[in-house]
Amino acid sequence: MDNKLTENSILEQENKLHSAIKNGNITALDQLLHDDLLFILPSGETITKEMDLNTYRNGALKVDELLPDIEKLNIIDDMAVITLSIKLSGKFNDVPFEASYRYIRVWKKFGDGIKVIGGSGIAIR
Template identity: 65%
Template structure:
């Protein structure tokens, strides 16, 4: 049940595309039902809260430029840290910012899913 680094890098790329396209079907498959994520404002959100942000059209990301810093594999769990430059708009307010993220991917019988993470402005 070990995870391979290239699996996580491919899933990260799939995640970026789903974010840019507000593709809630793909996001629904990538995010675990019990996901907890701390967003840059400090609020902890769930999978449903995250998906609702995209469904409502509140967050539109036009550009994502990721730079992976570290990727550690611990058996069926992957921990990735990266910097991301994001451009888009949130609640119709344009933004352009750089963030540092940590994401936790875990392997399940139905696939590898994000189970937690955090993002902060840098």
């Protein structure tokens, strides 16, 4: 098996992540997010993997629509940096929302797969 990351392998992981987010699939999210993940929310709050998973476990976030648009993808050795805009709608703490966000995510290849190790999101438009 080739150990190099490819554009297709990262896009496949992104698609899995989008599906897991939309479906609230905690098992898939647990596999896709690195245990030491750090992510900055649009509010400026920094969260960990466990904090993110708890958002789905307690039902606080329910995503109805997730429409991604990949902007840029750079592969750097065993890591990849991707930027994308996403139109999201759903409910957070039972309050409906609809907004567009720009995300940057950092993926890294490990022995047990490719995982998100960091990222950030901001509201756009």
